[in-house]
Amino acid sequence: MTLVATLIANESRPAITDAVLAEARAVMATEHQPRILNGEIAAELLIPGEAAAAPALARRLRAAFAAEPFDVAVLPVGRHRRKRLFLADMDSTMIEQECIDELAETIGLRERVSAITERAMRGEIAFEPALRERVALLADLPLAAIEGLIRDRITLTPGALTLVRTLKAHGVHTCLVSGGFTLFAGPIAAAIGFDEAHATTLGVRDGRLTGTVEEPIVGRETKRATLIALRSRFGLDPAETLAVGDGANDLDMLAEAGLGVAFRAKPKVAAAARVQVDHGDLTALLYLQGFAASEFVTAA
CATH class of the missing domain: 3.30.70.260 (ACT domain)
Structure with a gap:
C-alpha cells in the first residue's frame, strides 16, 4: 500500500x-x-x-x-482515489450563508435564529426540533422574500462551480443534500450544476410560509440514507463516494462516504472527519483526488 x-x-x-x-x-x-x-x-x-x-x-x-x-x-x-459519487451539504458549504438566518434577518430575527442554528450545527441540540423552532418564527413570510434573497444575498463558496463542473466532466454523479429548504436548494443546485437535490420542504399557503415543515426533515440520518441509496443505484463500492459538509447533521454522511471532508466545519465535525479543509476553497476536494489544476473545468 x-x-x-x-x-x-x-x-x-x-x-x-x-x-x-x-x-x-x-x-x-x-x-x-x-x-x-x-x-x-x-x-x-x-x-x-x-x-x-x-x-x-x-x-x-x-x-x-x-x-x-x-x-x-x-x-x-x-484504484478508487477518484470518486464516482459526490454528495454535498448546501448551507455554509456550497454557499457561504445559512439560508434560514438570511430569511430571519428580513423580519428582524437574525440574532435569535442564528443562535439556534449555531447550536444545532455544533451538535449541542438536536437538528430536527431546532429546525421546527426556527421555521415557526418565519410564519407569514412571503415567498417573494426567498426569491430576493437568492438573487441578492446568496453567494457561492469559492471553488463550488469548478468542483462540480470538473467532477461531472469526469462522470461523477453529483447530489446536493441539505437540511435547508427546497425553495433554496432547487435554484442553487441548478445554478451550480448538481444532477439532483434533496432538501426539506417548507409549508406554503397563499404565497406565504405557514411556519411549518413537511416531513421528513432532511437530517443526519436522511443524508446518510441518501448516500447509501445513490451508491446502491449506481452499483458503487463505498470507497468510490465523496461527501462534504460542515455541521453536526453531516456527521453520518461523512462517516459513510469513502472520503468524508469537513469543510470549514464546526469543531465536533472537524474532529470526526477523515479530512479537514480550513484554508483551501472547494477545489481542495479535487486536489485530494489527485486532480491537477490543468484538469479543472472552469466554464460550463
Whole structure:
C-alpha cells in the first residue's frame, strides 16, 4: 500500500513553497519527489505505508505545519482515489450563508435564529426540533422574500462551480443534500450544476410560509440514507463516494462516504472527519483526488 500526503493552500495565499515541500518530505521520511498540482497552492507526496498508518501520519504532518496557512491530508492511493459519487451539504458549504438566518434577518430575527442554528450545527441540540423552532418564527413570510434573497444575498463558496463542473466532466454523479429548504436548494443546485437535490420542504399557503415543515426533515440520518441509496443505484463500492459538509447533521454522511471532508466545519465535525479543509476553497476536494489544476473545468 502507498499513501499520499496532500498539501493545499488557498489561491489567495499561496504557501506550498519548495522549503515547505522539503520539510514535508523530511517529516514523512519519503524519498519521492513532490508532484505539483498547482504552483504554490497544492502539491502531493507519495509515502510508503499501510492505510492504518494514515491518521497518525496526518497528525504528524499537521503538527509540523500547525502555524502555516494550508491544509494537509494523508490518504491511501488506490484504484478508487477518484470518486464516482459526490454528495454535498448546501448551507455554509456550497454557499457561504445559512439560508434560514438570511430569511430571519428580513423580519428582524437574525440574532435569535442564528443562535439556534449555531447550536444545532455544533451538535449541542438536536437538528430536527431546532429546525421546527426556527421555521415557526418565519410564519407569514412571503415567498417573494426567498426569491430576493437568492438573487441578492446568496453567494457561492469559492471553488463550488469548478468542483462540480470538473467532477461531472469526469462522470461523477453529483447530489446536493441539505437540511435547508427546497425553495433554496432547487435554484442553487441548478445554478451550480448538481444532477439532483434533496432538501426539506417548507409549508406554503397563499404565497406565504405557514411556519411549518413537511416531513421528513432532511437530517443526519436522511443524508446518510441518501448516500447509501445513490451508491446502491449506481452499483458503487463505498470507497468510490465523496461527501462534504460542515455541521453536526453531516456527521453520518461523512462517516459513510469513502472520503468524508469537513469543510470549514464546526469543531465536533472537524474532529470526526477523515479530512479537514480550513484554508483551501472547494477545489481542495479535487486536489485530494489527485486532480491537477490543468484538469479543472472552469466554464460550463
